[in-house]
Amino acid sequence: MTTANTRSICVPAFAAILTTGLVAAAAEPEIVSVKKIWDQGAHNAFTDLVRFEGRWLCVFREADQHARGEDGKIRVIGSLDGRAWRSAALVAETGIDLRDPKLSVMPDGRLMLVAGGSIYEDGRYRTRAPRVAFSPDGREWTAPRKVLAEDHWLWRVTWHDGWAYGVSKLGDGRDPRRGMLYRSRDGLTWEWITEFRLPDNTWNASETTLRFLPDERLVALVRPHWIGVSAAPYREWSWTKMGENIGGPNFLCLPGGAMWAAGRQYLEGGECRTVLARLTPTRYEPVLTLPSGGDTSYPGLVWHDGLLWMSYYSSHEGKTAIYLATIRLPRDAK
Numbered sequence: 001m002t003t004a005n006t007r008s009i010c011v012p013a014f015a016a017i018l019t020t021g022l023v024a025a026a027a028e029p030e031i032v033s034v035k036k037i038w039d040q041g042a043h044n045a046f047t048d049l050v051r052f053e054g055r056w057l058c059v060f061r062e063a064d065q066h067a068r069g070e071d072g073k074i075r076v077i078g079s080l081d082g083r084a085w086r087s088a089a090l091v092a093e094t095g096i097d098l099r100d101p102k103l104s105v106m107p108d109g110r111l112m113l114v115a116g117g118s119i120y121e122d123g124r125y126r127t128r129a130p131r132v133a134f135s136p137d138g139r140e141w142t143a144p145r146k147v148l149a150e151d152h153w154l155w156r157v158t159w160h161d162g163w164a165y166g167v168s169k170l171g172d173g174r175d176p177r178r179g180m181l182y183r184s185r186d187g188l189t190w191e192w193i194t195e196f197r198l199p200d201n202t203w204n205a206s207e208t209t210l211r212f213l214p215d216e217r218l219v220a221l222v223r224p225h226w227i228g229v230s231a232a233p234y235r236e237w238s239w240t241k242m243g244e245n246i247g248g249p250n251f252l253c254l255p256g257g258a259m260w261a262a263g264r265q266y267l268e269g270g271e272c273r274t275v276l277a278r279l280t281p282t283r284y285e286p287v288l289t290l291p292s293g294g295d296t297s298y299p300g301l302v303w304h305d306g307l308l309w310m311s312y313y314s315s316h317e318g319k320t321a322i323y324l325a326t327i328r329l330p331r332d333a334k
Helices: 014-020
Strands: 032-036 043-050 055-063 073-079 086-091 095-107 111-121 126-134 154-160 163-170 176-186 190-195 208-212 216-223 225-230 237-243 246-253 259-266 272-280 284-291 297-302 307-314 323-326
Touching: 032 055, 032 073, 043 323, 055 095, 055 111, 055 307, 055 323, 073 095, 073 216, 086 297, 111 154, 154 208, 154 246, 163 208, 163 216, 208 246, 216 246, 246 297, 259 297, 272 297, 272 307
Parallel strands: 043 095, 043 297
Antiparallel strands: 032 323, 043 055, 043 307, 055 073, 073 086, 095 111, 111 126, 154 163, 163 176, 176 190, 208 216, 216 225, 225 237, 246 259, 259 272, 272 284, 297 307, 307 323
């Protein structure tokens, strides 16, 4: 079983990056291919990607619009080669808007799905709580199960030494959103570690991806504009404010030690793009724009066969659809 996008450890070469604070930039990444892989829902959005047991799985939300309206369902599609895709599963819960699904591979080899579960009445937000589901193969899933408490949204988990780590954003969108760091052995029972307290005193921590460094430090990429680093037991954090905002943040660590991030870039005039960026614990630098626009971003990332594979969604061709890109990175930036 290959689990490239769930690998949480950066190799020791990352120490050199920490020393300089910069990633070598002798050349820029280039797009090898981009293909629309799904548009059968009215609104297809919020992706994640995993390579699991020799095949690809991509997961996203299907509904009639970005929020509210028809309750969202989680579509899972699969492919052997990354070109031909078929539906593998549809995960739904009556009366619940399932949102922003994320995949990870558990230590026992099962797939874990985490998603937000929102409830609306007459088009108005009422409450929410995270949902989790489990599968041995990506086709058969357990019924979504509520975890944590009302008003939480556990956004993504990263497995490390038998523990799943994740940040739950607490708050319904009004400032301040509060980020709570948790860990779990089984994905069902969660142990609170700390609350993110950001330097500008807003405590405005939202969508967060976590990865581990080889010295056991933990890096957090946090919407809207924060990079955090912490040593075990991960209660005290140092923060760097990025030069721009990001939506749907994701990043991974490559075998050579470099970190690459992706997410939504906000442009003047309200336009958005999905971008790839170099990342260090103190710097976020967008360097490549994917074909994208309008309602877009929320990428899944996998390093496989010497290429970076990225799922994302975009409405630049009219209808929100799911895309898959392959990207060649500079040799000295892997």
